[in-house]
Amino acid sequence: MGLKYVTRHDSMTQATNTFAAVDTASDGTSPGRIGTSGYRRIRQIISTVTIDGAHSIDTGNAFVVRLTGTGLVHDSQEILVGGLMAQDQGAASTASYMASRPATSKYVDIPLKSGDIFLTAAFNGTDPGTPFVSITLGLEK
Amino acid sequence: MGYYFTRSSGAITAATTTRAAMTLDSEGNTVAPYMSPPDVRKITSLTTVFVVDAAWTETGNNFVVEIRGDALVDGVQEIVVSSVLYNEGAGTLQSFAGDLVVQAVIPVDIDIKPNAPIEIAAYYVGADAGTQFGKVGLELE
Numbered sequence: 001m002g003l004k005y006v007t008r009h010d011s012m013t014q015a016t017n018t019f020a021a022v023d024t025a026s027d028g029t030s031p032g033r034i035g036t037s038g039y040r041r042i043r044q045i046i047s048t049v050t051i052d053g054a055h056s057i058d059t060g061n062a063f064v065v066r067l068t069g070t071g072l073v074h075d076s077q078e079i080l081v082g083g084l085m086a087q088d089q090g091a092a093s094t095a096s097y098m099a100s101r102p103a104t105s106k107y108v109d110i111p112l113k114s115g116d117i118f119l120t121a122a123f124n125g126t127d128p129g130t131p132f133v134s135i136t137l138g139l140e141k
Numbered sequence: 142m143g144y145y146f147t148r149s150s151g152a153i154t155a156a157t158t159t160r161a162a163m164t165l166d167s168e169g170n171t172v173a174p175y176m177s178p179p180d181v182r183k184i185t186s187l188t189t190v191f192v193v194d195a196a197w198t199e200t201g202n203n204f205v206v207e208i209r210g211d212a213l214v215d216g217v218q219e220i221v222v223s224s225v226l227y228n229e230g231a232g233t234l235q236s237f238a239g240d241l242v243v244q245a246v247i248p249v250d251i252d253i254k255p256n257a258p259i260e261i262a263a264y265y266v267g268a269d270a271g272t273q274f275g276k277v278g279l280e281l282e
Contacts, residue, residue, distance in 0.1 A: 002183060002252030007205055007219040009266045026205045026219055026264040028158030046247060050201030050224035052267040057231075086228065093230025098238035100192065100225045102245030132267045134203040134221040138250070 003043055003138035006034050008119050011052055012131045019066055019120040022135055033116035034137065036071030042110040042117075044138030047081035048103040052132040057088035061125040065135055070115030077110055081121070081135065084128055103134075112139070143185070144281040146175050148261045152194060153273040160207065163261040163277055174258035177212045181281040184208070184251040184259075188278040189222045190244050191263070195272035201226030202267040206277050212257035222247055222277075225270070253281070 007026055014020040023032045049063050061084050067077045082104065086097075121133045148163040155161055166172045191204040203224045209217045223245040227238065253259065263275045 002215060003250045004215045005218040005220045005249065005251070007221055009203060009205075009221075011267070024266075026158060026207065026266065027160065043250075044248075046221050048203050048221050048224040050203055050226045050267060051228070052201050054199055055226070055228040088230060090232075092232035094232040094235045096227065096229040096234060096236040096238045098225070098227045098240050100223060100240050100242045102223050102243060103221050103247060105247055132201060132203055134205065134224075134266060136205075136219065136221045 001141050003140055005136050005138050007136045009134045012121060012133060016127050017122060017124055019122040022119040022121045022133055033069060033118045035116055036112045037114045039112050039139040039141055041112055041140040042108055042137050043140045044105060045079055045108055046103050046105045046136040048134050049082040049084060050132050051084055051128055052130045054129050055086045056129045057086055059126040059128045060085035061123040061128050063121060063123045063133060065119060065121045067117055067119060069117040071112050071117050073111040073113050084131060144178055144181060145278060147276055147278040149276045150263055157269050158264060158266055160262050160264060163263055174210055174260045177253050177255050177257055177259055179255045181253060181255055183282050184249055184253055184279050185282045186280040187220060187222060187247045187249060188244050190242055191223050191273060191275040192242055193225060193270045194274035197227055197271040199227060199229050200268040200270050202265040202270050205264045207262040210258040210260040212253040212259045214252035214254060218251055220247060220249060
């Protein structure tokens with residue numbers, strides 16, 4: 001049986017070590033929680049992180065997504081989804097940097113029941129500016 | 142036995158969170174949606190490249206592929222595939238940044254029906270980087 005892929009995004013304007021909602025759809029609407037009726041398991045999580053503006057210098061971060069909601073059999077789950085870092089030599093560096101990365105795919109086994117899933121995300125480390133996180137869940141019937 | 146095909150968006154000049162149909166073949170012709178062959182039942186992977194194809198400012202984007210059409214057993218599927226970012230030092234810029242972009246290869250498990258159309262589109266999220274360009278390949282089994 002194939003999977004149903006559902007994606008949510010959000011700009012992370014919160015402070016370090018603070019979870020905030022990741023509940024925006026690709027078209028910019030706010031569908032919020034992900035319904036789990038008819039699905040019995042999360043089988044795949046695909047994720048990517050970027051930074052949506054100036055990257056604060058001399059910072060490094062790890063990003064984690066937390067799944068909560070009435071649709072999870074085993075309560076809250078946390079999955080690491082990536083990192084960012086930036087280093088600057090001198091106060092007025094005349095350099096730039098550019099990067100591209102494929103999303104990462106992780107197979108998981110998270111049992112579901114009828115209800116919903118709510119995604120939140122946090123980063124650790126010094127605030128890098130405005131990171132942007134995107135998460136896809138692969139739901140199994 | 143696998144089938145492989147690609148579609149491109151051409152230049153994506155739309156605003157963030159706006160759907161960009163991927164209707165171009167590899168020679169730049171606008172073509173009809175791909176018809177699934179009579180002996181396929183699944184999409185098993187996505188291979189994608191998303192880049193910024195013009196001058197861009199300090200920002201980052203995450204890219205999402207949307208797959209829809211009568212061939213999709215479970216309806217619309219949305220999968221995050223990659224990210225880009227560009228940042229500048231605080232001084233008067235005298236720099237150049239390039240990247241070897243590795244294609245994202247994302248394993249998926251999407252049920253499809255034979256002899257039916259598959260449509261591909263893309264979104265980017267995050268502040269507009271200018272003019273993005275994307276190409277998506279599907280593997281069918």
